[in-house]
Amino acid sequence: MAAPRRRPTLARREARWGVLFLAPWLVGFLVFYAGPMVASLWLSFTDYDIVNPPRFVGLDNYRQMLADPMVARSLRNTVYYTVLHVPLTMAISLGLALLLNRVGRLSGFFRTVFYLPVMTPAVAVGILFLLLLNTQDGLVNGFLGWFGIDGPSWTTDPAWVMPGIVLMSLWSLGSTVVIYLAALQNVPRELHEAATVDGAGSWQRFRSVTLPMISGALFFTLIVNTIAALQMFTEVYTMFFGNQSTQQRFDADASTFYVIYLFQQAFQFLHMGFASALAWLLFLVILVITVVQLRLSKRWVYYESEES
Template structure:
């Protein structure tokens, strides 16, 4: 009798468990529905439409496109400004990504050693990340003013004549890199979490073996946070290759003024083609060319990074 009564009870519990799982699945789906709708409308549909546009000569006035095959992509290869903007973007990425990660890591190391008030300092360093790009650009237009900007005034205290950050072609890319350092708080928070996850007993064991702080940093800290550094390299590289707002707000806010080609970035030239020349087909082709370039660079980074990054479960 005990066996016959236990089986129906187990079945009832199993049915209740299945109902609970279905209810949780439905609730989870409902919670992410707004994101799914936004992703479908603003990402999937937009990307699909831009891919179609890249093979058309689109007339904005008529709202119609004429198929042109690969002509838009061929025009990109013949346009010297495309190659110039791509070169500028690569140089900017090579300058900004290592520097931003280094500054973020330095701030994370400082905060990791703070015992009291660490939450306050984390908030202070992260707040600039929340500043709108327009407000940040307005601040840096004042800071980087070559005549009476705060940065050049500070350099004059040491007898150094600061450059014309916003007009000298040589200093245009460094000025955008400096502006990018304003928002390293996001990477700092991620690296701080990685630093705090490093087991303290490893440092104690290394100290017993005679390792100094520098050796501990390179042999233990960097090794164990290397997956996080690898993630930031990929994310920051993708963001740097899509740079637009910093360059546009610093150099192209006045459409009547001429800007040297040293400040022409890929995203800026794409914007000019689409919304100033209304050449949407070629602009869409530029966007998809950048998408392909980012995909290739990311694959290379993953292939190389997996050989250099330390994973607790072994190599991947």
């Protein structure tokens, strides 16, 4: 008697329990993602300073965004940083990973060394490089001095602030190295052997075998590093922002990243509406860049499973 009724009950019971298991995430999604997204979109059309209730101002915030020179400036700074940081990170990481891939068992030790900076808190990295990049006695300029180069004012000269920040960011490229190394170790040896038999030199093997085989990993790091670079905050905020004395000593505009400006607008000046509009522009920029990269990737990323 129970047999015919049992099946649907079981399926329904399973579904009910399934929802119960997903419940925490569903609640979190509604409260911390869906709700805030709607709220932030609404806030971006209002004038809101926390103390007084939001006042609808239509497109004013977006108009202000176009008029405010700091928005363009911070966006330019951020893009400048991203354009330097991402390719350099990828190139140097690939170089290190290729070396690691050739030294056998020793690679474990070096990999740990390259990964150590990744484990260092961003605040500490910021403070450390504020000292290392010091114009007079910083280690970087000391090193350049050995070669007779009079190092630039990394932390005070607006033209050199960004290269200094990029230099700092390169110290923490360990995670990219680890990803590339894993990808390199997955390249089948037979492919290299076959290419060698066909008379390919080492450069040709690199160009035509290694690169296509790790293009998936290259693409992944391109996307992830770009998204992260566009949201750069902690290290730079630590170095150049915070209170008046950290800030006023030099032209802070040169180091104002987009998210830093957003943060200042939101929590320093309490322009919550304006900051929400800034956040949506950031979201849009990231979305567009990611979609473009995805599109372009079809031309150069090779997935083994798609062929044959």
